[in-house]
Amino acid sequence: MLLKLNLENILFLDIETVPEFRDYSELDEVxxxxxxxxxxxxxxxxFTAEEFYSRAGIWSEFGKIICISAGFFSFRDGSRHFRLTSFKGEEKELLRDFTSLLEKYFPQPYNLLCAHNGKEFDFPYIARRMLIHNMRLPAKLDLFGKKPWEVPHLDTLELWKFGDYKHYTSLKLLTHVLGIPSPKEDIDGSMVRDIYYENGELDRIVKYCERDVVAIAQVILKLRQENLLSDSEITSLE
Structure with a gap:
């Protein structure tokens, strides 16, 4: 089935999240x-609740998205290309821009979203944050009433499980065992909160997010037993 998919119909993505506020003290009493x-x-x-607040970004009710990176394949004149783009900064604006990308370039039933652990994290997180901002869900994230085979999502973690629902494999581990260059060469997810709030280095986080997107695409290529992307085939769109 994976071999039958047209790679140009897939949008690969990853998100980065942080606590909604810099410090626990900024929360109201409720x-x-x-x-x-x-x-x-x-x-x-x-830990006390205050000490644990640095991890609040993993919950959509207490965190926010600071970056969505996306990538897609393009095959022109016999050449393969992988295009990267990112949405960053103010959450509602980046969610609006991401929705525009989906609706303009990936609106068809055969278009798929692909992420690592996306079904448990990225896709529902994006949808919940959109609803919190009173935004209309794009069709690719509005799953109400859909049958399992109608859900337009691919998940590299799920593909690697091969039906073993007890098994969790991080993207870092999966890329290592498959011989794919690690996306965690600079930072990892545990560092994102401090890099954002303490260092103010959002662009550094964006680059990290984009490397994860490339790694997810590489996993799909590896599972299809195709050649991995070279650096020359990867382009960032401004």
């Missing part, structure tokens, strides 16, 4: 109480 309750199981007795 949100503090809700965070205390939400994080209780994960932090147990090891």
């Amino acid at each position: 949100k503090k109480s809700l965070w205390d309750e939400k994080s209780k199981y994960q932090r147990k007795d090891e």
